[in-house]
Amino acid sequence: MKIGITGTPGTGKTTLAKLLSKHLKYRYIDVKKLVKGTEVDLKELEKTLKPLLKDNVIVESHLIAEIPLELDVMVVLHASPRALKRRMKKRNYPEWKIKENIEAELLDYFTIYAEENYSKIIHIDTTGLTPEKLLRKALKYLEKGLSDNINHEKELLKYALYNKI
Numbered sequence: 001m002k003i004g005i006t007g008t009p010g011t012g013k014t015t016l017a018k019l020l021s022k023h024l025k026y027r028y029i030d031v032k033k034l035v036k037g038t039e040v041d042l043k044e045l046e047k048t049l050k051p052l053l054k055d056n057v058i059v060e061s062h063l064i065a066e067i068p069l070e071l072d073v074m075v076v077l078h079a080s081p082r083a084l085k086r087r088m089k090k091r092n093y094p095e096w097k098i099k100e101n102i103e104a105e106l107l108d109y110f111t112i113y114a115e116e117n118y119s120k121i122i123h124i125d126t127t128g129l130t131p132e133k134l135l136r137k138a139l140k141y142l143e144k145g146l147s148d149n150i151n152h153e154k155e156l157l158k159y160a161l162y163n164k165i
């Protein structure tokens, strides 16, 4: 099976991809290692990724939502603004970057792109889950084709209107 994982920075893509690839014994493609610098050419990345997507593989990046790859399923991770802020603060992200990423979640940017490019999408809310619990949830959802109903609108709107979390 070919699994993609995408979503807003801080939602736990790398954490889940590593745990899943270890558990399922799938190859893990770290897109961050394939792109250099901040200016990413998505067409180039698509060309680089295509031959790597063989057999059982997990590819993970916020960039792949925008690229039509031959994947069996695209997992879009989500988290509440509060959870995102907490995780990004721990990583010492500057305020502007935290804001930018919460705004991406508010606009549901990754869902919009994923829906453009992929037919099978599984949404997972990672809020309040430990990495281990997230792994269990992802395994169950992948097996049964389940998906979360993401519902952080109120919290996201409060953030957008009043800059409050």
Ligand SMILES: Nc1ncnc2c1ncn2[C@@H]1O[C@H](COP(=O)(O)OP(=O)(O)OP(=O)(O)O)[C@@H](O)[C@H]1O
Residues within 6 Å of the ligand: 007, 008, 009, 010, 011, 012, 013, 014, 015, 016, 062, 087, 088, 090, 091, 126, 128, 129, 130, 131, 134
């Ligand atoms: N389920 C979780 N619960 C709490 N913290 C988590 C969880 N998953 C990941 N984290 C923490 O949140 C931070 C971001 O996780 P991770 O690096 O997996 O996100 P990412 O989506 O890959 O981000 P990026 O797009 O920046 O690479 C890390 O410090 C990680 O330890």
Ligand SMILES: [Mg+2]
Residues within 6 Å of the ligand: 013, 014, 015
């Ligand atoms: Mg990552």
